[in-house]
Amino acid sequence: MTDRLRPVSKDFGSKTAASSSRPQTASSVSGSVLAARSPIFRDMLAIPQSEDQPTIGGCPIVVLPDSAKDLEYFLRAIFDSSFFEGPPKPSAQPILAGVLRLSTKYEIGFLRQRALQHLATVSPLTVEEFDKISSTRTFNGWPAQHLALADALDMKWSMPYTMYTISCSLTVDQLMSAASDVHLSPSVLRNVKHTFSFLRGPPSSGCASLDRCRPRRAEILSLLLDKEGISPMNSFPPFFWTGLFIKEFCASCHSEMRTQYEESRRRVWAELPEMFGLPSWEKLRAARDADLVGRD
Ligand SMILES: [Zn+2]
16 A cells, blocks of 8 residues: 555635645655654544545545645645755745644644744844844744734744834834824833933033034934834944944933933833733743743
């Protein structure tokens, strides 16, 4: 008897499947490899097949209740080692999501961990990880889909950054006016105000150029308020301070403002989990570390 079988989605042959690119060509795979990788498949395939089980090309069809795309990505990840490699190799959100969902469901630990490693590249849990994200992330994606995936798999550690990003798509006016259609906690508003407070305050006590420093702060704040979408965590990246702002402000104001801004954004970060109703950073980091180590 052949070891080959054809796992197909429940959508196999349906209109939905016919419109997607590959499920109709679901290829045969080795049942013993699937069984060796996954205890769920091992148990499933141990059940004797009936005489009249449908086949394609002599291979029994195994219908699975998963989406065609998820199943395609999952099987390719198992049988093609170059299809889904771990970081720093790039990935794509639909592939990562499909592999994560099904490797969790079918208990294939090494694939799940690889998917989680990709997810961790877009889930900073410290300010230092936040500052490096553009060089560490291995895929781009839609925040709403990211949150849906993290929610479905109960991975709260992967939520703060995405929640923060979504909040940042609002304008400062929206944030500060607490518009009724924007459901933000008072602490979000307080923190946004606080992060830019260094622009609102008077020049430093040692200011050497009051005529320049005072109006320039007000101008920058005004520019910020006109901007659509703003991220208090990185509105003023290091190159601002080492470049433009050295020319814009006297040394005393520059030094004081930079310190104030850094303290403010760290305070924003510290309060993010509470803002979004999530466990503490400590608990989130412990949960991530446990997930990345794996369970098998
Ligand atoms: Zn000054």
